[in-house]
Amino acid sequence: MKYCFNEKIDRSNNHSAKWEEMGNKFISNDLWPMWIADMDLKTPPEIIEAMREKVEQGIFGYVYRPDSYYKAATDWLEKRFQYKIDANTLINSPGVVPTLSILVRLMTKADEKVLIQSPVYYPFASVVKDNGRELVKNDLLRDEKGYYTIDFKDLEEKLADEKVTLFILCSPHNPVGRVWKKEELEEISRLCLKYNVRLIADEIWRDIIMPGNKHIPIASLNKETELNTITCFSPTKTFNIAGLQASFVTFPVKEEWEQFDRELGILDVKRNSPFSLVAFETGYTKGEEWLEELIEHLSGNMDYVIDFIEKKLPELKVQKPEGTYLMWIDFAGLGMTKEELSNFMQVEAKIALDDGCWFGDNGCGYERMNVACPRYMVEEGMNRIEKAVKKWRKTK
Ligand SMILES: Cc1ncc(COP(=O)(O)O)c(C=O)c1O
Incomplete structure (x- = not known):
């Protein structure tokens, strides 16, 4: 390996939200932050x-x-996903979540509804509700092994409601780790077109794909889908530069590009910082070899967690994510209520994971673990969970 991913890290003085703002979400600031x-x-x-x-x-x-800034993004897209787009359809924006929020307001009327697939990255629900739109959920299906698929029958029923005019798709999916297959994407697009529902594809995770899987930008399926889709993406997850706060949006329809551009103008958030400008272009032009090695490292961390759970924690269940660096771990085998599980993770295991309930009611019983870290951090996290589970077993 040319790059090292197992270096001991020190984020003190890094003003890290993960390490030093933990207390806002968890019981204290000294849990193991994953x-x-x-x-x-x-x-x-x-x-x-x-x-x-x-x-x-x-x-x-x-x-x-x-x-060259936009060219770097379109060249990357072509090279990694064999999808060529016109750089003029791109806009820079201050981040994916701000983009989603603006789009909910621009693309829907006050009495219209927005569909998301639950469980999902929690700001999806808040950008809809905070903008005063009604939220409609298409719950994902889960088999006994914990593999998630789309309930297309339910999706069609929900999309058929004429008040549902916008669908925010998470592709690849945070937190369940699915990289949607071509057939699934085609069916999503077919239904959106059939019921005249506009599609926003949040593809912020599209570069973090585990070996054996392939991400397909939904807009690349065909011309009709492309015209119906607004795609959000960014190199911030890819190269760990999320604090630089910028992202891209692709608008194949020119009038919508202009409308969004006007909106950014009203808010006066059209510019990059000098640092996001440099970091984004450099990542897309010089970061590919690093990314390939990163994926190998992440895949190794995931395999470690899976092996650990198989050998030492039979009460838990996990599937290897197809994409993202987030592991969606099923703790239902411990038979705890959501309050008990939250307390167990924080007080007994002393670890900070994203509580599954944050992603929707059907996420309760799960915890989301971030394994984008050196291996020793994953080991420490798993040892903490094991210690707490051993103690819990004695109470049974
Ligand atoms: C699906 C998804 N979209 C958007 C974001 C955040 O994007 P931004 O920081 O550009 O607002 C995240 C961060 O985890 C995410 O998982």
């Missing part, structure tokens, strides 16, 4: 070097985006 989706791994050295050069210029005034 929650929130950023990595306890350094960003690629190529990005650090490019940012260092920027720092050394010593001037951080307003910046414009050169053509």
Whole structure:
């Protein structure tokens, strides 16, 4: 390996939300932090070097985006997903969640409804509700092994409601780790087109795909789907630069591009910071080798967790994610209520994982573990859980 992912990390003085703002979500600030989706791994050295050069210029005034910025994004898309798009359909925005929020307002009327697939990344529900729109949920199906699929019968029923006019799709899916297959994407698109429902594809995870799986941008399926889809993506998960806060949106319909651009103008959030400008372009032009090695490292961490659970924690269940670096672990075998499980994780295991209930009622009983970290952090997390489970067994 050219890059090292097992270096001991020190995030003190890093103003890390994961490490130092834990107390806002959990009982204390000293749990073992494997929650929130950023990595306890350094960003690629190529990005650090490019940012260092920027720092050394010593001037951080307003910046414009050169053509090479968008070209880096479209070239990456073509190379990684064999999907060619016109750079003029792209817009830079301050982040995927702000984009979703703006789009809910722009694309729906006050009495219309927005569909999401539950369990799902929790801001999906809040951007809908906070903007005063009614939320409609298509619950994912789960087999006894914990593998999730789409309930297409229910999806069709929900999309057939003429008040449902927008669908926010998470592809790949956080937290269940599915990388949707071509047939699934085709069916989603077919139903959206049939019932005249606009599709927003949040593809922020599309670069983090485990070996043996392939991400297909839903807009790449065919021209009709492309015109019906607004895609959000960003290299922030890919290269661990989420704190730089920027993202892309693809608008194949020109009038909608203009409408969104006007909205960003009203909020005056059209510019990048000098650092996101440099980091994004460098990641997309020089980060591929690092990403390939990162995926190998993440896959190894996942295998470690799976093996640990198989050998030592038969009460728990987990599937290897097809994409993302988030493991969706089923704790239902402990037979705890949601309050008991939350208490167990924090007080007994002293670990901070994203509580499954945050992702929807049907996420309760699960915990989401972030394994984008050096191996020793995964080992420590699993040992803490094992110790707590052993203690719990004695009470049975
Ligand atoms: C599906 C999904 N969308 C969006 C985001 C956050 O995007 P941003 O930081 O650009 O708002 C995350 C972060 O975990 C995510 O998982």
